[in-house]
Amino acid sequence: MSNFTAEDKAAITSLWAKVNVEDAGGETLGRLLVVYPWTQRFFDSFGSLSSPSAIMGNPKVKAHGAKVLTSLGEAIKNLDDLKGTFGQLSELHCDKLHVDPENFRLLGNVLVTVLAVHHGKEFTPEVQASWQKMVAGVASALGSRYH
Amino acid sequence: MLSAQERAQITQVWDLIAGHEAQFGAELLLRLFTVYPSTKGYFPHLSACQDAAQLLSHGQRMLAAVGAAVQHMDNLRAALSPLADLHALVLRVDPANFPLLIQCFQVVLASHLQDEFTVEMQAAWDKFLTGVAVVLTEKYR
Numbered sequence A: 001m002s003n004f005t006a007e008d009k010a011a012i013t014s015l016w017a018k019v020n021v022e023d024a025g026g027e028t029l030g031r032l033l034v035v036y037p038w039t040q041r042f043f044d045s046f047g048s049l050s051s052p053s054a055i056m057g058n059p060k061v062k063a064h065g066a067k068v069l070t071s072l073g074e075a076i077k078n079l080d081d082l083k084g085t086f087g088q089l090s091e092l093h094c095d096k097l098h099v100d101p102e103n104f105r106l107l108g109n110v111l112v113t114v115l116a117v118h119h120g121k122e123f124t125p126e127v128q129a130s131w132q133k134m135v136a137g138v139a140s141a142l143g144s145r146y147h
Numbered sequence B: 001m002l003s004a005q006e007r008a009q010i011t012q013v014w015d016l017i018a019g020h021e022a023q024f025g026a027e028l029l030l031r032l033f034t035v036y037p038s039t040k041g042y043f044p045h046l047s048a049c050q051d052a053a054q055l056l057s058h059g060q061r062m063l064a065a066v067g068a069a070v071q072h073m074d075n076l077r078a079a080l081s082p083l084a085d086l087h088a089l090v091l092r093v094d095p096a097n098f099p100l101l102i103q104c105f106q107v108v109l110a111s112h113l114q115d116e117f118t119v120e121m122q123a124a125w126d127k128f129l130t131g132v133a134v135v136l137t138e139k140y141r
Helices: A006-016 A021-035 A037-042 A052-057 A059-076 A079-096 A102-122 A125-143 B004-017 B021-035 B037-042 B044-049 B052-071 B081-091 B095-116 B119-137
Strands: none
Touching: A006 A059, A006 A079, A006 A102, A006 A125, A021 A037, A021 A052, A021 A059, A021 A102, A021 B119, A037 A102, A052 A059, A052 B119, A059 A079, A059 A102, A059 A125, A079 A125, A102 A125, A102 B095, A125 B021, A125 B095, B004 B052, B004 B095, B004 B119, B021 B037, B021 B044, B021 B052, B021 B095, B037 B044, B037 B095, B044 B052, B052 B119, B081 B119, B095 B119
16 A cells, blocks of 8 residues: 655645645546546536536536545545545445446546646646555545445 | 547647647656656666756657647547557557556646646547557557
8 A cells, every 4th residue: 555755745735735625626526527528427416517617617516526625635634544534435435326446546637637737836746746646545545445 | 539629729738838848748757757656667768867868858759749649630540650660569668558648748738837727628638648549559469
């Protein structure tokens, strides 16, 4: 499993402190649904997803995105025990939601691009590396109780 | 198949990169090696010393090829055929690595263009680069 160095943790927590979870959450989920349209399969109840602007402006997308990132925020406080933090959510995503874990990897990658949009040059290769490690760890933890 | 809008988005993004191929390419490679260290094995000459001049030179070459792909986005197979041969016969980069390069490409674009990097651009460019990767690995077997 991922071992987060002190540098990783510093890069992750300091950037996270600057993130507006509501905005970034909606942006991240919205971009996922636009860039990888097959991911819309989980959101039939969300109303209009018919165009990029419909998706990015959809209030349910924004709300759900915020929810997902809030959960990620909790994980950031527990980087050394992502499996523990996401145990129940893993079971939920497997047993109730039936989400292919590949989707967690896609979402994580989109989050990284959103962070790059917001932070520009500050999002150095080293910072990106820490964050890719982070999202890979989360994706793995969310898939860990699949059966 | 690329729609007219997607083609426009791809060209729009390329216009922002054109002239800066070396710089973008070098940063792309640096991010690839930093984030995904296993990729360094494919670039032994480059990744050992990470000499800035060599990164710029190789980055320039890679992005020039991307530029050629943009010019011929309706006929990638023909335009990229020599590169497809190179990847199949000589380089033999495992296809699983192309999504890693594409992710780094997206991050380079996002961090440079920032708010100008719209969701439509991201979608079109992801589709385009994925298409390029498919062509480059098509002759593997």
